[in-house]
Amino acid sequence: MAHKPAALDHKVRNSKTLLLQLAEQRGLAGLLHGDSPQSFGDRFNIRRQLEQxxxxxxxxxxxxxxxQEASDQVGNxxxxxxxxxxxxxxxxxxxxxxxxxxxxxxxxxxxxxxxxxxxxxxxxxxMTQKDALLLQKASALSCHFGDENLRLIFGYQHRTLLQGLRQQKLNLGKYRLPYAGLMQLFELGLLHQTELESGDLAAMAQLKLHLAPIRLLLHPHRKGTRLLYYRFSAIGNELARLMSEPTPDDYLQELSTLLAFLGRLEQQE
The missing domain is CATH 1.10.8 (Helicase, Ruva Protein; domain 3)
Structure with a gap:
């Protein structure tokens, strides 16, 4: 008994079929069907109507x-x-x-x-959808402290007399923000490419880090420690604040563990 070939998924198409479909959707299939009774001018007008x-x-x-999302809230x-x-x-x-x-x-x-x-x-x-998803992820991992400018903390550095400069960094790739994604945000001008560092945390009585939707309060006790971060550009700040994804719980846990080494840490809703 001969086996019937398995039915192809309707979403699986070869490149020739896909190209024909795209050409027909955009009104560009005139030469793909042989001689056409319509002139190029007629086909141009049809394509223009399809685009409009x-x-x-x-x-x-x-x-x-x-x-669908609108509410009864007063608008302007x-x-x-x-x-x-x-x-x-x-x-x-x-x-x-x-x-x-x-x-x-x-x-x-x-x-x-x-x-x-x-x-x-x-x-x-x-921006493509992939770009927007990268920005959304960066926004979810961001916080602000000292001012309203969003920052993406990726670690800290600690200087001591005996051990010199030591660094501890987070792996942002674990949270779907690999370095290639950061590079894309750099190229789009949404993040400043320069790695920045905060002032000496020992000089601060209390550091407030605002995440979505919580706040971390750090009381530093180690001298010579500074946070490492990327800073969002002005446009990056605007677009990131339009995103609504909250801070992932696993990232918040890892960030809290990182900061707890620097002093007493409190979490507020």
């Missing part, structure tokens, strides 16, 4: 997603120039996850006009 319809669909989808009308620029950029956003993010940005701008700058929108427009 796709842009309209993108905007309506983003508006529908924003409407965004700046007209900002809204025009937002719509101009958002009409080309096709990926569902990115459409959801743009919908969230619109809602936050209605709640607090001026929350997201046009420069941040321009940067976001050039």
């Amino acid at each position: 319809a796709a842009r309209q669909k993108n905007l309506e989808t983003i508006m529908a997603l924003a409407n 009308e965004p700046d007209p120039d900002w809204l025009s620029h937002f719509l101009l950029l958002a009409e080309n956003i096709r990926h569902p996850a990115m459409q959801q993010f743009w919908a969230s940005i619109l809602l936050q701008e209605i709640a607090r006009p001026g929350h997201c700058s046009i420069q941040a929108l321009n940067c976001l427009k050039n």
Whole structure:
């Protein structure tokens, strides 16, 4: 008895089939079907209509997603120039996850006009979904202390007379933020590439680290100790604050263990 070939998953397509499908979706399959009764001009007009319809669909989808998340909270009308620029950029956003993010940005701008700058929108427009996920992960691992600028702590250094300079670092790759991901955030201008260090912690009576959604209070007792971190750029700060992913529990535990070596540590909700 002959065995029937296993049915192919409908999502599994060879490159020829996929190319044909993409060409038909974008109105570019005229020469792939042999002679066409339509002229190049006619096919151009059809493609232009398809593109315009796709842009309209993108905007309506983003508006529908924003409407689903909207509440009865009092809002304010965004700046007209900002809204025009937002719509101009958002009409080309096709990926569902990115459409959801743009919908969230619109809602936050209605709640607090001026929350997201046009420069941040321009940067976001050039980001892929992978870029946005990297920024979301970096945002979840970030904190701020001393001021409102977000920082990504990756360790500390400790200098002693007998042992010299010692460093202890976290492995951010464990939390889906490998060094290659950091490099991508550097190239996008969302993180400053320079590794920075805080001032001497011994000079501080208390260090407050604000994470989402908790706060750590560190009472340092070791002299010559400084935190090591990357600092978010101005646009990186804006976009990272639009993210809503909380600090992972395992990262919080490892960071707490790291900081506990430096002094007494308290955690507040």
